[in-house]
Amino acid sequence: MSINRRQLMTGVASGLAVSALPSLAHAADWPTKPVRIIVPYAAGGSADAVSRIFGQRLSQRIGQPVVVENRPGAGTIVGTDYASKQPPDGHTLVFSASGLPILPSSNKNFKLDLNKDLTPISEVVRGGFVVVSNPSMPFRTLPEMIAYAKRNPGKLSYGAAGLGTSVQLTGEYLKALTGTFMLCIPYAGSAPALAAVLSNEVNLFIDPVNTIKPHVESGRLVGLVQTSKQRSPSLPQVPTSAEVGMPNFDVTYWMGFHAPGGMAPDLARTISGHFAAIAQEPETRDRLIGMGFEIAGTTPEAFGKLVNDDQKRWAKLIQDAKLSFN
Incomplete structure (x- = not known):
C-alpha cells in the first residue's frame, strides 16, 4: 500500500501533537x-x-x-x-x-x-472556634459581651494568633456582624495569645476547642460561644452561635x-x-x-x-x- 506525502505529514503531525500532551498519572499507576x-x-x-x-x-x-x-x-x-x-x-x-x-x-x-x-x-x-473571656470581665454570655462592647466602644481587646490568620478574621467577622469595635492584639502564635487572656492582658480570645477546653473547665476562662453549628462533645456547656441568636456567626x-x-x-x-x-x-x-x-x-x-x-x-x-x- 502506498502512502502519499500529505498522509505521511498528517501522521507525523498527529504523532507530535500526542507526544506534546502532558502525561498524567492515573489511579491504576x-x-x-x-x-x-x-x-x-x-x-x-x-x-x-x-x-x-x-x-x-x-x-x-x-x-x-x-x-x-x-x-x-x-x-x-x-x-x-x-x-x-x-x-x-x-x-x-x-x-x-x-x-x-x-x-x-x-x-x-x-x-x-x-x-x-x-x-x-x-x-x-x-x-469550631470558641470565644472566651477573662473571668474578671462583667459578662458571662455573648449577648452580654456585645452589649458591653457597644456601651464601651474600643475598650475591649481580643488576642489573635498572628495577623491574617483564621482566628483573627473570625474576630473581625464578629465585629462586622455585631457593629462593635474591639481592638485586635496579634501575638506570635496561640500559646502567647492564650497566656495574654489568662492574665487579662487582653479581654477576649478565640481559638479551637482543644486549646480552650481545659481552661473553661477549670474556670480560668469563660466560654461565651462556639462558632460551629453544633456544640462540641468536648465542650458541651458552651452554647453555639445559633443558640444565642447569631446563626450567621458560623465559622x-x-x-x-x-x-x-x-x-x-x-x-x-x-x-x-x-x-x-x-x-x-x-x-x-x-x-x-x-x-x-x-x-x-x-x-x-x-x-x-x-x-x-x-x-x-x-x-x-x-x-x-x-x-x-x-
Missing part, C-alpha cells in the same frame, strides 16, 4: 514509590500530628512508605509553594488548613492560584490535604477515598475526637467548593474592613 506529605508547619503542633496519623494509616493501606516532611516558613507559603511545584502524580501531597484560602487576600508574597496550582483531595477534620476551621495542580481526577478521587476511609476507622476516629476534632472525609469536589467559598468570604471581609497585613 499509583503508587509506584514512597509518598511524601509536605507539612508547611513546624513539627509538634496539631497540623503535624494529624498529618502523621493519616500518613501512617495511608502507608499501611497502599503498601508504600509515607514520609511526613515539615517545611515551615513565611506563614505556610514555603511548604505550600514547594509542594505545588512537584509532579501531580500522587507521590507528593501537602497538608492544608483553613488559613490557606485567606492567603491570596492577606499576603502579597503568596502567588499561587488555588484553583490551578493545587488540586483539592479531602477535608479530613474540622471544628469552622478545617484541615485537609491538597496535591499539586493538574492531578488526574480519578487519582485525586482514589487518594481522597483512602483518607475518607481512614477518618472513619474506629481507632483513628477515637484519636481525632480525643484531640477535639470533628470527623470529615470529603470528596475532592466538596473540598474544592469549601476552599473557594472560604476564599470569597474572607476576601470580602478583608476588603470591607480595609484590613492590611503586610
